Amino acid sequence: xxxxxxxxxxxxxxxxxxxxxxxxxxxxxxxxxxxxxxxxxxxxxxxxxxxxxxxxxxxxxxxxxxxxxxxxxxxxxxxxxxxxxxxxxxxxxxxxxxxxxxxxxxxxxxxxxxxxxxxxxxxxxxxxxxxxxxxxxxxxxxxxxxxxxxxxxxxxxxxxxxxxxxxxxxxxxxxxxxxxxxxxxxxxxxxxxxxxxxxxxxxxxxxxxxxxxxxxxxxxxxxxxxxxxxxxxxxxxxxxxxxxxxxxxxxxxxxxxxxxxxxxxxxxxxxxxxxxxxxxxxxxxxxxxxxxxxxxxxxxxxxxxxxxxxxxxxxxxxxxxxxxxxxxxxxxxxxxxxxxxxxxxxxxxxxxxxxxxxxxxxxxxxxxxxxxxxxxxxxxxxxxxxxxxxxxxxxxxx
Amino acid sequence: xxxxxxxxxxxxxxxxxxxxxxxxxxxxxxxxxxxxxxxxxxxxxxxxxxxxxxxxxxxxxxxxxxxxxxxxxxxxxxxxxxxxxxxxxxxxxxxxxxxxxxxxxxxxxxxxxxxxxxxxxxxxxxxxxxxxxxxxxxxxxxxxxxxxxxxxxxxxxxxxxxxxxxxxxxxxxxxxxxxxxxxxxxxxxxxxxxxxxxxxxxxxxxxxxxxxxxxxxxxxxxxxxxxxxxxxxxxxxxxxxxxxxxxxxxxxxxxxxxxxxxxxxxxxxxxxxxxxxxxxxxxxxxxxxxxxxxxxxxxxxxxxxxxxxxxxxxxxxxxxxxxxxxxxxxxxxxxxxxxxxxxxxxxxxxxxxxxxxxxxxxxxxxxxxxxxxxxxxxxxxxxxxxxxxxxxxxxxxx
Numbered sequence: 001x002x003x004x005x006x007x008x009x010x011x012x013x014x015x016x017x018x019x020x021x022x023x024x025x026x027x028x029x030x031x032x033x034x035x036x037x038x039x040x041x042x043x044x045x046x047x048x049x050x051x052x053x054x055x056x057x058x059x060x061x062x063x064x065x066x067x068x069x070x071x072x073x074x075x076x077x078x079x080x081x082x083x084x085x086x087x088x089x090x091x092x093x094x095x096x097x098x099x100x101x102x103x104x105x106x107x108x109x110x111x112x113x114x115x116x117x118x119x120x121x122x123x124x125x126x127x128x129x130x131x132x133x134x135x136x137x138x139x140x141x142x143x144x145x146x147x148x149x150x151x152x153x154x155x156x157x158x159x160x161x162x163x164x165x166x167x168x169x170x171x172x173x174x175x176x177x178x179x180x181x182x183x184x185x186x187x188x189x190x191x192x193x194x195x196x197x198x199x200x201x202x203x204x205x206x207x208x209x210x211x212x213x214x215x216x217x218x219x220x221x222x223x224x225x226x227x228x229x230x231x232x233x234x235x236x237x238x239x240x241x242x243x244x245x246x247x248x249x250x251x252x253x254x255x256x257x258x259x260x261x262x263x264x265x266x267x268x269x270x271x272x273x274x275x276x277x278x279x280x281x282x283x284x285x286x287x288x289x290x291x292x293x294x295x296x297x298x299x300x301x302x303x304x305x306x307x308x309x310x311x312x313x314x315x316x317x318x319x320x321x322x323x324x325x326x327x328x329x330x331x332x333x334x335x336x337x338x339x340x341x342x343x344x345x346x347x348x349x350x351x352x353x354x355x356x357x358x359x360x361x362x363x364x365x366x367x368x369x370x371x372x373x374x375x376x377x378x379x380x381x382x383x384x385x386x387x388x389x390x391x392x393x394x395x396x397x398x
Numbered sequence: 399x400x401x402x403x404x405x406x407x408x409x410x411x412x413x414x415x416x417x418x419x420x421x422x423x424x425x426x427x428x429x430x431x432x433x434x435x436x437x438x439x440x441x442x443x444x445x446x447x448x449x450x451x452x453x454x455x456x457x458x459x460x461x462x463x464x465x466x467x468x469x470x471x472x473x474x475x476x477x478x479x480x481x482x483x484x485x486x487x488x489x490x491x492x493x494x495x496x497x498x499x500x501x502x503x504x505x506x507x508x509x510x511x512x513x514x515x516x517x518x519x520x521x522x523x524x525x526x527x528x529x530x531x532x533x534x535x536x537x538x539x540x541x542x543x544x545x546x547x548x549x550x551x552x553x554x555x556x557x558x559x560x561x562x563x564x565x566x567x568x569x570x571x572x573x574x575x576x577x578x579x580x581x582x583x584x585x586x587x588x589x590x591x592x593x594x595x596x597x598x599x600x601x602x603x604x605x606x607x608x609x610x611x612x613x614x615x616x617x618x619x620x621x622x623x624x625x626x627x628x629x630x631x632x633x634x635x636x637x638x639x640x641x642x643x644x645x646x647x648x649x650x651x652x653x654x655x656x657x658x659x660x661x662x663x664x665x666x667x668x669x670x671x672x673x674x675x676x677x678x679x680x681x682x683x684x685x686x687x688x689x690x691x692x693x694x695x696x697x698x699x700x701x702x703x704x705x706x707x708x709x710x711x712x713x714x715x716x717x718x719x720x721x722x723x724x725x726x727x728x729x730x731x732x733x734x735x736x737x738x739x740x741x742x743x744x745x746x747x748x749x750x751x752x753x754x755x756x757x758x759x760x761x762x763x764x765x766x767x768x769x770x771x772x773x774x775x776x777x778x779x780x781x782x783x784x785x786x787x788x789x790x791x792x793x794x795x796x
Binding site for chain 2: 220
């Protein structure tokens with residue numbers, strides 16, 4: 001099989017014209033937007049040209065299918081509200097080029113997928129979650145975006161294109177190429193990362209309810225200040241986490257909402273997000289206990305009521321060993337000494353696909369670790385190296 | 399002079415019908431609302447009945463004037479969006495009753511004032527700030543409320559009633575009675591507080607700018623998390639403040655705004671309010687230095703950019719010694735052993751009036767320290783005791 005780097009890069013650049021932001025190579029192509037649908041229709045044409053059978057499933061995920069059993073390559077082409085040109089688009093176009101090259105020499109059989117709404121306008125990796133059986137279509141249909149549009153309404157806008165879901169049994173395995181979205185490969189001047197596992201995630205809201213009061217007449221020792229409770233909780237949590245975490249573990253308070261959130265009022269309520277990620281389910285559970293114990297301790301000491309929102313979670317997903325080996329051998333052949341095995345701290349479609357079949361992921365560097373931003377970019381030599389690694393692995397897997 | 403407690407209480411209860419919230423004795427009567435203007439017109443009629451000359455000044459503050467030099471009593475009848483029935487209304491109706499009783503016996507001469515927008519729909523103690531020369535009418539006219547309505551537009555709604563500002567030189571002094579809005583008198587079962595001083599206030603916004611990033615792929619040691627900077631700043635500040643403050647000093651972070659304020663994003667920016675109050679200008683300045691030094695230190699350590707918003711400030715105001723003495727002697731006569739001298743942690747119109755003339759304040763208890771709430775209340779016996787103390791002090795001052 002002879003891949004064509006020029007044709008591959010040309011397809012990538014053609015794709016970024018759909019929803020081009022007019023700032024650098026930035027792209028605005030959220031799921032089900034006019035530009036998103038146009039990009040998918042263009043891609044369906046390229047699949048047909050490549051000898052694949054294009055097929056939109058019930059939620060608008062686009063498949064380029066070959067007859068009989070095949071390996072599946074791909075990712076997603078929808079973007080964040082302000083996205084970069086590569087992100088998931090890279091994995092889709094890489095799949096297209098490899099499937100096309102394979103068609104040209106009569107094998108191995110390669111199919112391609114472009115999942116819908118990976119970026120979570122409605123859910124989280126919505127298209128592959130539904131296909132992976134993590135989320136029912138009925139429940140997905142009720143999800144709303146920020147403007148109150150339901151998933152059911154959004155996917156109806158593609159109804160003239162869509163058909164049934166594709167049977168996962170036709171695929172022997174799945175490999176997703178994606179930009180790293182982190183700094184490690186770029187900093188080490190390495191070209192390729194072979195993903196060992198996708199970390200698990202826990203996410204919930206915590207609320208401290210104290211006593212709203214006058215910021216002038218309420219003495220310090222009589223306050224039940226919910227912001228102070230949050231600050232003390234955060235400080236203690238950081239100290240305690242250090243005893244259980246690895247250098248890859250992360251935990252984040254990214255959202256804070258005080259009530260009434262006014263200069264002259266002692267905050268009576270603090271609602272905040274608590275999110276943590278790690279590759280090990282047991283560690284996620286230990287962190288959960290530390291978080292709840294620390295929050296309860298602070299609430300008790302400060303006379304606060306404590307409550308928790310719904311806990312969202314995804315378990316860590318190990319990548320398939322045989323596919324990892326094929327990718328590692330290909331990486332060493334194409335970029336000797338310039339690749340590593342690494343964890344994915346970000347969630348990807350592969351985590352859902354792994355419920356149906358062996359799955360693996362390949363990373364290429366992100367310049368300065370930037371992603372989900374118009375400035376996102378990767379050196380084109382690294383894009384081509386990634387393509388060569390993936391093609392070699394697919395050929396080896398037969 | 400013979401005050402009439404029944405008539406006084408009846409006027410207080412009549413006033414709370416204007417904007418009655420329908421919850422307990424709660425009142426909704428923000429500055430320039432229909433109910434606020436109706437209440438002021440009703441009060442102008444009561445003043446006229448009492449032998450005073452009612453006069454609306456250019457911003458709608460209502461005056462009940464006697465000829466020649468007089469002492470001035472009063473406060474304000476506008477309320478918070480959800481207010482109690484007493485707050486400033488108490489001081490106005492108390493002034494009315496004492497002026498009326500004095501008229502009935504031919505002296506001493508007592509005038510009454512009901513300032514406009516003490517609660518700060520537009521500014522802070524807006525009516526008395528303008529009259530006190532702290533804020534120019536031109537600048538005030540550009541202030542906007544939360545709905546974008548300007549002070550100029552709001553006061554135009556009273557233009558059919560208003561006249562010139564009143565010359566401060568006609569008054570020999572000012573005494574404002576107000577509910578305490580704090581817990582101390584109620585807890586000690588005391589009836590009266592004689593205010594020694596109104597604390598000064600400093601208020602500004604502080605911004606930490608770090609680096610927004612992916613909460614999954616950005617390792618902890620590489621984050622520039624603006625919420626973490628805020629939390630560390632808060633912890634250190636609390637430790638350092640303890641070395642310089644008194645039990646009356648307060649400092650508050652009441653408003654916090656993170657950007658982008660999302661569960662899965664390391665916050666790149668934290669904007670928060672910093673407000674501190676104390677009766678001593680030097681201490682306010684020392685606290686200012688500690689705040690700025692601590693913020694700069696945290697910013698330096700964490701690689702944050704640091705910026706400050708406009709610093710708002712009011713200096714502490716000492717109450718006039720002679721008026722304090724008259725109030726203290728009257729308190730001891732009317733409520734022996736059941737009164738105290740105390741600081742006001744809340745700002746009041748008296749702080750602005752003090753720029754023109756000797757000024758003093760009298761507090762009555764707030765049940766459970768509650769104010770700016772429908773549940774705000776004071777035992778009617780304490781209201782009457784406050785009236786008796788104020789009347790005795792006014793009589794003694796001649």
